[in-house]
Amino acid sequence: MTETGTNTLVTLKKRRDFLRLSRGGRRWVTPAFILQAMPDNQKNTAPSRVGYTASKKVGNAVVRNRVKRRLREIARSVISSDAPMGWTYVIIGRETAHNYPFEKLLTDMKWAIRKLQSGADLAPKSNNKHKKRESSQGAG
RNA sequence: GCAGAUGGCUGGAUGGCCGCCGCUCGCAUGGUUGACUGUGUGGGGGGAGGAAAGUCCGGGCUUCACGGAAACACGGUGCCGGAUAACGUCCGGCGAGGGCAACCUUAGGGAAAGUGCCACAGAAAGCAAACCGCCUGUGAAUGCAGGUAAGGGUGAAAGGGUGCGGUAAGAGCGCACCGCGAGCUUGGCAACAGGGUCGGCAUGGUAAACCCCACCGGAAGCAAGGCCAUAUAGGAACACGCGUUGAUGCCGCCUUCGGGUGACGUUAGCAGAUGGGUUUUCGCAUCGAUGUUCGGGUUGGUCGCUUGAGUGCCUUGGUAACAAGGUGCCUAGAAGAAUGGUCAUCACUGCGCAAGCAGUACAGAACCCGGCUUACAGGCCAUCUGCCACU
């Protein structure tokens, strides 16, 4: 029972949250970014929380800022409408993200959210450090 | 027209839609006596650079240290004059080097105060000396004794250079010019330049080797520093225990038996204890409040935080850097850190016959200023030089 509707976003700011997601979250890789996601313990009516990361490998400060802005833009337009509420996401920018076509970014984001929501990343391996939750039921 | 030199400016433009961060005005609502403030919403207005970069110098500001200061050590700077809050920056000049020229480069004090070093090669690498040679004498002769430093060779560098005279051969041994040094003199604030006199080669290089001389510098940095909130809650060690004060126990006195009190202040007081005799204590013990150091917790909020050695234009002074005066302007203030996405038109570049396609440099404020250095697609302006052509 995932509510996909108007969804206000809260930005992640603490390093602790980023580390917890990189350890315990699930991930989906696209050419321009990596999406990490984790359903929250609380109710799914809570606002989604999103963090953005662009490491020094991506480029200099101008490129990193631009990558984060584009990631913020696709998160605003995709996650607020197409993603389940109450999850925590981290979007990690890759080197191609600073001039990747914007339309492709949008469709990739929708694809990644659908894959994570249906539990496609859990299928090949039985590697679950976290319990499966209503996220795996939500797709069916 | 071609080739070049120098200085300066600019750093894609306009509009539509959806979003971000401060400021300001209003409305609604909550807290508050109020000032004020939280949330939501609407309007207005602002929102990265010439280098924001590297963090290489100089200042403001803050904290710490310190009698004022000076000196030693250490570090830096280094022709002269000026500008400046200051500088290792800038401006003007001088010397040296490069370029046909415009112009450019230049850490450019002192090597006859001292010490060190100069590998290899070479006879010799620093108070000069003499391998081959040259010359003289001697000897039958390889040679030996003496003179010499022109020539050879080595080297980055061989103790002035060129020419003439001179000589046995040579040599600043003599002379001329150049270089070098010391006085004199002219110009200049000075660095320095010009002229002339004398000396007669003595003084190799290296100071981005030690060093000497002159000048400058207390240290750390907004993660500086102040306040508030939170905190198993006032942790451990050392010092102090002189004064002031709290708790507990004991002691003295009073008591209504619950408790209270430890008075007074030497011109005093005398209820008591201890001590003293030009005087002095006011209970005693333990723990703590105090100071220093170390640790633990919070990784929050707020101030610092943007009007300043600010800047456009004009006038005046100055060759200039710059200064003075007038007038106009306000131009980011974030905190996982604000400008993005898309569409249309135009500009420029590349490819292409064309339609069109692709691209638009270097790069993101973090307390603030003055510089330096480094990166940079292009475009524009001004001044100047050389060559060619024409008048």
Next chain:
RNA sequence: GCCGCUGUAGCUCAGUGGUAGAGCGCGUCAUUGGUAAUGACGAGGCCGGGAGUUCAAUUCUCCCCAGCGGCA
């Protein structure tokens, strides 16, 4: 943001104004029936890059580049 440190052979490091070394690793040969160990020989370096001082720079000076660390 501020303050420091380090770049030398494939790896870990010495070194000093005068032709750049050690250990491990690599190759060839010897030894052995063969391998290891051992021994001998050898290759491999613009000493992070660019300017300057010097006769001469890995070393001294300046400017860049890369990597690492500390400070709330």
